[in-house]
Structures are given as C-alpha cells and as structure tokens.
Amino acid sequence: MARKLKTKYGKKVYARRKVIVEPVFGQIHTRQGKHLLLRGLQSVAHEWKLLTAGHNLMKLHSYRVNPGT
Structure with a gap:
C-alpha cells in the first residue's frame, strides 16, 4: 500500500477518497455518535x-x- 501511494496515480486516487466517502462517515459520526x-x-x-x-x-x-x- 505504501508503495502504491508514492506513485502519482496512487496519490490522486487516495486524494479523491477524502472527497467521496470520508466526509459522510464523519458527518454521521458527529450527528449520531460513535456507536450504533x-x-x-x-x-x-x-x-x-x-x-x-x-x-x-x-x-x-x-x-x-x-x-x-
């Protein structure tokens, strides 16, 4: 994984992760709490x-x- 992230393509894909999925989990966590x-x-x-x-x-x-x- 670390080797993949050092490539240009790997950095580009990983950067999109913050835009697509991560904020949703953070927003739900903030509103609802840590546990189901x-x-x-x-x-x-x-x-x-x-x-x-x-x-x-x-x-x-x-x-x-x-x-x-």
Whole structure:
C-alpha cells in the first residue's frame, strides 16, 4: 500500500477518497455518535440505512434552503 501511494496515480486516487466517502462517515459520526444503538447484523443494517437516509435528506434540505453553496 505504501508503495502504491508514492506513485502519482496512487496519490490522486487516495486524494479523491477524502472527497467521496470520508466526509459522510464523519458527518454521521458527529450527528449520531460513535456507536450504533442496536445489536445484530440485520438490526444494524436497518439502523445504518436509516442513518444514511437521514443524512441524504439533510443534504437535500440544506441544498434546497441554500442553493448554489
């Protein structure tokens, strides 16, 4: 992995990771907290879907309230 990150292509791909995925986990973590509340794979999957749906609705709402930002 370290060798891949030293290449131009590796740096470019890794830099996009911050833009695509990482902020979503950080924003959900800030709003919800560190841990999921339910136990069991199926329950956690449902809770995660609910959290991500809420996150997407918040994004849509903020875009509608403040278009162009």
